[in-house]
Amino acid sequence: MTHEFDGRKYEKASAHQKEWGARLIAELDLKGNERVLDLGCGDGTLTTQLAALLPKGEVLGIDASRGMIEAALPKAGGNLRFRRLDINDLDFENEFDVVFSNAALHWVKDHRRLLRNVRRALRAGGRLRFNFAGEGNCSHLFSAIEAAMSREGHRQFFSGFEWPWYTPNPDDYRLLADSSGFSSVRVWGENADRFFPDESAMIAWIDQPSLVPFLANLPERAKASFRNFVVSRMIEETKQENGTCFETFRRINVFASVAPPLVGKWITTD
Numbered sequence: 001m002t003h004e005f006d007g008r009k010y011e012k013a014s015a016h017q018k019e020w021g022a023r024l025i026a027e028l029d030l031k032g033n034e035r036v037l038d039l040g041c042g043d044g045t046l047t048t049q050l051a052a053l054l055p056k057g058e059v060l061g062i063d064a065s066r067g068m069i070e071a072a073l074p075k076a077g078g079n080l081r082f083r084r085l086d087i088n089d090l091d092f093e094n095e096f097d098v099v100f101s102n103a104a105l106h107w108v109k110d111h112r113r114l115l116r117n118v119r120r121a122l123r124a125g126g127r128l129r130f131n132f133a134g135e136g137n138c139s140h141l142f143s144a145i146e147a148a149m150s151r152e153g154h155r156q157f158f159s160g161f162e163w164p165w166y167t168p169n170p171d172d173y174r175l176l177a178d179s180s181g182f183s184s185v186r187v188w189g190e191n192a193d194r195f196f197p198d199e200s201a202m203i204a205w206i207d208q209p210s211l212v213p214f215l216a217n218l219p220e221r222a223k224a225s226f227r228n229f230v231v232s233r234m235i236e237e238t239k240q241e242n243g244t245c246f247e248t249f250r251r252i253n254v255f256a257s258v259a260p261p262l263v264g265k266w267i268t269t270d
Helices: 007-013 015-027 045-052 066-075 111-121 139-149 170-178 199-210 220-238
Strands: 035-039 058-063 080-084 096-102 122-133 184-191 194-196 245-247 250-257
Touching: 007 199, 015 045, 015 096, 015 122, 035 045, 045 058, 045 066, 045 080, 058 066, 066 080, 096 111, 111 122, 111 170, 139 199, 139 220, 139 245, 170 184, 170 250, 194 199, 199 220, 199 245, 220 245
Parallel strands: 035 058, 035 096, 058 080, 096 122
Antiparallel strands: 122 250, 184 250, 194 245
């Protein structure tokens, strides 16, 4: 299922996602001539940073959300392009040197398919670098949302509802990645717990993107009560004495590579 986000609001409410992404970009050690694919590019801020490091290369950012792509498109130009495309429908073959994704792939349920498609999209010698939510992520938020879903006036709208996030543990994901055709794979977990500076910063993040899949399942008359319950529970559970708000953020990090092209060797016989 594709979720429709407000890219402009996300741009203002995603400080921690952008911090993680900037660190990942620095780790890529780009030469400057690579072709890079950014999966789940969102408002395009990180994709723009990638493009600045590729004077002889180019980067394509994709996202399924029209709102995200509309926020990203004004940044396009030169070696930077954006395309509205669901990650589940990747259709590239031997086109990219690097496939990058930050804080997006927990929205994708079928990672076996994802890894297979990314492997096909990479050239020989190519590599992927992912960071996304893992087991234990957002424990307070998930609890508050589950409580809101079970309340009278809400629960009837969530019969058969599919939880929107895939948050595996590192060991399970390592087994999956190891079987996906890459020549080298590393998977590790990370504790990235965060203190939001104040209530308003946390609420902005709750509103965009966290509550989007749930509010979309509710009639207009129930949206405000659901949202207000979650916000109130989150403030109650996470607010610290100094006014900050704490949430657990647990990440899955993935690095994988494709074997480089074979180099011809002289073969001699006696």
